[in-house]
Amino acid sequence: MTIRFRTLLTALLLSPVSLLADTLLVKDVNGYTLNAEGDLITFSNMLVEDGKVAGLNVSGSQQTDRVLDGGGKTLLPGLIDAHGHLLGLGANLLEVDLRDSTSAAEAAETVAAYAFANPEQRWITGRGWNQELWSDRAFPTASVLDEKISDRPVWLTRVDGHAGWANSQTLALAGINKDTPDPAGGKIVRDMDGKATGVLIDNAMALVESRMPAASAKQYAAQLDAAGQHLLSQGVTAMHDAGISHAVYDFYLQQAVEEALPVRIYAMIAATDPDLNQLLANGPVIGKQDFLHIRSVKAYGDGALGSRGAALLAPYSDAPHQEGLMVTQPEEFASLFNTVLDAGFQLNFHAIGDRANHLALNQFEKSFKQTDGKALRNRIEHAQVIDVADLPRFAELGVLPSMQPTHATSDMNMAEDRIGEDRMAGAYAWKTLLESGIPLPLGSDFPVELANPFYGLHAAVTRQDRNNQPVKGWYAHEAMTLKQAFKGFTLDAAYAGHMEKRIGTLEEGKWADFILVDQDIFAIPATELWKTTVLQTYLAGDKVFEASGQ
Template sequence: MVTFNTIVFDEGKVVQLNPTEMPADATVIDGNNKVLLPGLIDAHGHLLGLGGNLMEVDLRESSSMQQAAQWVADYAMMHADQEWIKGRGWNQELWSDRSFPTAAVLDAKLKNKPVWLTRVDGHAAWVNSKALQMAGINDSTPDPAGGQILRDADGKATGVLIDHAMDLVSAIMPKDSASLYAAQLNAAGEHLHSVGITAMHDAGIGHHVYDFYLARAAQGELPVRVYAMLSATDPLLPEMLDVGIIRSQDDFLHVRSVKAYGDGALGSRGAALIKPYSDAPHQHGLLLTQPEDFPKVVQQVLGAGFQLNFHAIGDKANQLVLDEFERTFELLGGQALRNRIEHAQIIAVEDLPRFAELKVLPSMQPTHATSDMNMAEDRLGKARMEGAYAWKTLLNSGIPMPLGSDFPVELANPFYGLHAAVTRQDRNNQPVAGWYPEQAMSIQQAWRLLYVNNFQCIGCTHFFHFITVS
């Protein structure tokens, strides 16, 4: 560990530690014995998604679907000018009955204006009957590939849409504007600064946000440094790849990676599993990219010289992605691009060593484990937990592990992640002994990996904004 009494930095870049003499034109700041922390880096978040979440109804703390519906109604009353009522954060696993919500409960509170509420993980939406009607969804609407319309025992659509089924409604919602992006960016930037984050990896942006970021970077108006991942599902991905790698003059914007989508999330049973869910034996989860499309995605991105960061939560999705990386490396190369699997939550035990063998980085979020611990073993059964949230096993295999929060899925405060990584406990220090504590990191490992040394972006120079803590 390096210690120092004096640090010299210029335009956010560390120049020297403990200099023998100060530069003649230096401005000297007396830290008054306060703690000095570098600006922190989140390796996986959603910048405008965070801003949007801060501007919509927040359902994260709701204790029942009825309470959530009442909060939506209260919000709608205070925002009568909004064409759609939008929100995020519901999690049926935290409600007493642990049941998925229904359109009927929303209809009782708000039936004449469409409602769109995404689950905390972003992989499911709860809508009212007005939204279903506007999207043309009825009881006979087929499930799209990679998606599911939840239905009751009589086959009626309940109002919950999983993964690609969400697209049926999102396609008819008003499109986001540059002015909305600006408001979201400002809200997110202010919040991230308040918790000490000055740089982040934006996990999946489409061409509209790409253009918006380019304009803001050219004007020097990005509030945090952004390492952006292009969305593999964007129809203009080939054109964006043809533009090539982008690095703004002030280093606030860096575009040289792509985010692809393997499966859904565990909480909504969208994570793709090799064997059925233990608590739903007829379900295996959902693949958002079909196996026959994997080669095209991987070869297109690596062939363009871009890093590929593939979302995979379930053991089947992780295995398929590792298999495709292995095949493509043999065919085209690209291993040196420091490719990643985003989340890497549930991995078949035999696949754990393959990350180090293939030099594919598991990009993980510590608070996901402590948020999922109330349902993960129900979903997976005891045996599969050996390869779930297996941080220590992966680190011991010798592979670097970039860590982040996945905000706004989880709260952006980096110290929540640090605490979860070291203790395997939630913010209430539960369970007392930690959840599968043998997979905990040391505080030195967590501090290096969580925000400070997120070195997995290719060619990144490290920058620091400094934060004093009283």
């Protein structure tokens, strides 16, 4: 343990809670929360003492320092996103956004306009393109970018973060040419002559990203501020950051000491970080005010479905010569799993395809026989396409499927094309997994998807997009009830982060993280859920966001 880390950690753990003795009465609200058993309960007022819930439906007159009159509005616990990328969201908010582009040419025009407006930027970076939403459904090429900007390197990440699009200058800086081999777990997309086209998939992205200038603490701070304010405006008061580097680990620790974290962060150390063993040796980080917890590792199994990087047990239905990519090679699983679990850290394994899920479950089963890791609430992140025979194994092994409902509604235009109708029986199988008896923590995977949790609640309950299509829902037999989805974004998400005694519900003794919204989500048609607007957001009883006009 370094001297600097020991000093920061001591400051974090021993710093007194900054909240002064304070009482808040929240009255005249249409309140909903779950209890520890997952039952939905209602309340009309709430007493908060020193930032924590002291009681619901309190009777009699209360002498309090502050009073919040809810005016009959609906109050909910602060929502928890169980899988996102905090600084990635911040970067996305600050760089060129290609989410709405309808073609490669339009995306290149957007990039050119951004580059013109930001002449000081050495690299032009962006995110959000998705060829599956373009009419030709074809990967873009470097030449399209070259026509618009060739004087600076350009690097544009696909919406799922599992592919990147470069211009020719970027390819040259990365040393990528016809003779460059595909790295293990990666793919350089090539033309008929073997020349790199400009798209790199999964581990091949490192060929470019290793040449990019490292982010500074100033950039991290700007990203953190942008992302934090955005999440609070969406009603998200806590999130699980799925894969942080040593540099971000140190940055978060410093921000926690300075009490500058805008939301509660449950951070997962990236298994690919070269300092993983050192960070494991530091032990868990749990601050007294619960704004930063670091006690888990994010490992990377395969790629994504949209870029055909998800690892499948049989070839893709729409590309019979492809079976996807294993980003971490199977022969490396045992050492990685056992190292993380032996250190007492939860292991959260990215697996989208049925092969990646199958191999991960197999290794968890083996490792649990060699370690005490089963009680750590280990997770498979995404768990999108699962062999039907593997579905009950999550509950049997106590491995949590950490899922993102809007992935299903975003993928429905291509998922069946990719894997065929038969394999859809184990895809996005939320209800089946819940009925097996395993908690189902929910998130968005922002900035892959939009961070608004009400979009996730809507997708979970309706299996529809925000145009309410298809009318009867997409594979609607796997839809959740609203209470199940609400639990996924509150109690189950807290449980997945070992924080269910601190946050997730508005029970006595837990932090008073809550939001006021403009409609009663339990009284409106499910098709209207996504339209919910957050009016105010509170962390530990303090207002941290208010919509304009309130």
